[in-house]
Amino acid sequence: MEPRVADYLALLKPRVMSLVVFTGLVGLVAAPGGIHPVLGLLAILCIAVGAGASGALNMWYDADIDARMTRTMGRPIPSGRLNDREALGFGMALSVGSVIVLGLFVNVLSAALLAFTIAFYVLVYTMWLKRRTVHNIVIGGAAGALPPVIGWAAVTGSVTWEPLLLFAIIFMWTPPHFWALSLFAKGDYERVGVPMLPVVAGPRETRKQILIYSLLVTPLAVLPAALGMAGWLYGAFAVASGVWFLYLALRVWRGEDMIQPRRLFLFSIFYLFGLFATLLAEKLLGLS
Known part of the structure; x- marks a missing residue:
């Protein structure tokens, strides 16, 4: 079965990504000072791509349990529309690309925060916490809470108490x-x-x-x-x-x-x- 564009889009978990992108946008707009509209749009795009990459890597790693859960068995990998290597390559490419572009065109701090967010969601939550501890959601929630901090850092190049309150x-x-x-x-x-x-x-x-x-x-x-x-x-x-x-x-x-x-x-x-x-x-x- 040939993968379609819709299958790759499904890997990005668009419903989850939309809320992540929105909170990142609010962090960017709420930050003091200003950012060039093109750079602001690029920052939000990188946050979106990074969030989607996290979702793709999560689906790659969790394909075995997704195939046995009613809520997730229709996802692209369990249903056979995409294979593991395609999902892994797609997620890794988006992860690296979003961080590099954000670092080169916006600032290093926001790129570092985006890289940390992706790594935390994939390595800490998906690979470590999710299958091992009842605290998976509590600790793993940090990844989903970071986008407004990234948006704020994209504008100011710093992190103050205001974005940390949004994170909390x-x-x-x-x-x-x-x-x-x-x-x-x-x-x-x-x-x-x-x-x-x-x-x-x-x-x-x-x-x-x-x-x-x-x-x-x-x-x-x-x-x-x-x-x-x-x-x-x-x-x-x-x-x-x-x-x-x-x-x-x-x-x-x-x-x-x-x-x-x-x-x-x-x-x-x-x-x-x-x-x-x-x-x-x-x-x-x-x-x-």
């Missing part, structure tokens, strides 16, 4: 988001031996941990407004959406069905997107 918000958001997914995908993870929290500690403990992390991330998300990094619009959204996030997390904790985890999982995507979209809107409108 995504980092703390990741566990309740993915643990909600793992509750209704528990059978898949159990079948392939991936030690996700519901498999190792059980659904009851997972529901409790979702609530704990939700109690941590929602006040953290208000800090950009409280510390002057964002304005009233962001603050109002962070408070209102945070209250609803906590309500859904409480429903997950108190319930036994799979409806509430699905609702929290879907809302968590809107929640993170909304936080960064509001911050972006404020910057573009000059409200903060």
